[in-house]
Amino acid sequence: MKGVLLILAILILVGLVIAVVQRGGEARRKTQLDDARADAQRWYERLGGQVMNLSSDDPAARQALADASERYNAAGGQLQSADSVRQFALARESALEGLTYVRAARLAMGLDPGPDVPPLQVSQGAGQITQEREVTVEGHAYKAGPRPRSDTPYYYPGGRVQGRPVPAGWYSTPVWRTALGAGAGVLGGMLIFDALLSPEFGDFGDFGTPDFSGGDLAGGDYSGGDLGGFDGGGGFDF
Numbered sequence: 001m002k003g004v005l006l007i008l009a010i011l012i013l014v015g016l017v018i019a020v021v022q023r024g025g026e027a028r029r030k031t032q033l034d035d036a037r038a039d040a041q042r043w044y045e046r047l048g049g050q051v052m053n054l055s056s057d058d059p060a061a062r063q064a065l066a067d068a069s070e071r072y073n074a075a076g077g078q079l080q081s082a083d084s085v086r087q088f089a090l091a092r093e094s095a096l097e098g099l100t101y102v103r104a105a106r107l108a109m110g111l112d113p114g115p116d117v118p119p120l121q122v123s124q125g126a127g128q129i130t131q132e133r134e135v136t137v138e139g140h141a142y143k144a145g146p147r148p149r150s151d152t153p154y155y156y157p158g159g160r161v162q163g164r165p166v167p168a169g170w171y172s173t174p175v176w177r178t179a180l181g182a183g184a185g186v187l188g189g190m191l192i193f194d195a196l197l198s199p200e201f202g203d204f205g206d207f208g209t210p211d212f213s214g215g216d217l218a219g220g221d222y223s224g225g226d227l228g229g230f231d232g233g234g235g236f237d238f
Helices: 002-053 061-079 085-108 177-178 184-196
Strands: 133-137 140-145 154-155 159-163 164-166 169-171 232-235
Touching: 002 061, 002 085, 061 085, 061 154, 085 154, 133 184, 140 184
Parallel strands: none
Antiparallel strands: 133 140, 133 232, 140 169, 154 169, 159 164
16 A cells, blocks of 8 residues: 555656646746747837838938838738747848848948847858959849949848858849849849859958858869850959
8 A cells, every 4th residue: 555655656746847847848938939029029120210210312222221121021020920939030030131221221321320230140151242343244244342332222231142152242233132033033143143253253352251162162163164254354254
């Protein structure tokens, strides 16, 4: 009889321990979820305040604000449907991306960019353009540079397009959107990036020592005329 009571006591004790552990785990998960929601909401609201209060007739600033507004709408939709830490983190990333566009717009308007924002995960290792660049691909001129100009009104915060790093900077056309498409558009966008970002065009230091591992730029893929037909300007004939 004593043995049976001892076994029952052990089982009850084990059950209590399991219940306490499960309750503690649920509390931690709820705390993590609440923290992730609050963090994403904070950046979303900050982005909204900027988007609502800024406007400009400058083409570069207007385009950057339009991109910021698009990210604001995306973050709002993600927040509404998010029910996990990961999903709230994605909404936070969208809001932060929108704020990078806001900072770019403020610079184009001649304003102080405002407080720094946390770096984007997708931009890590992409670097930043520090010199003006221009290439001609299939008869069309494409430019990129570190500052907004009338011929480079499209800002890109840096990231990876089709697996390769593309540095932050101002571009003459949003070629990354073409490169993220399908079919012939992908090929065209990649060719433009190949020309603009070719190691034969200039110094890697222009991009902040980006990581080209795993991409077409690794291993000197452009040696031997792989970029035939591309005129990089300034004597660079690919």
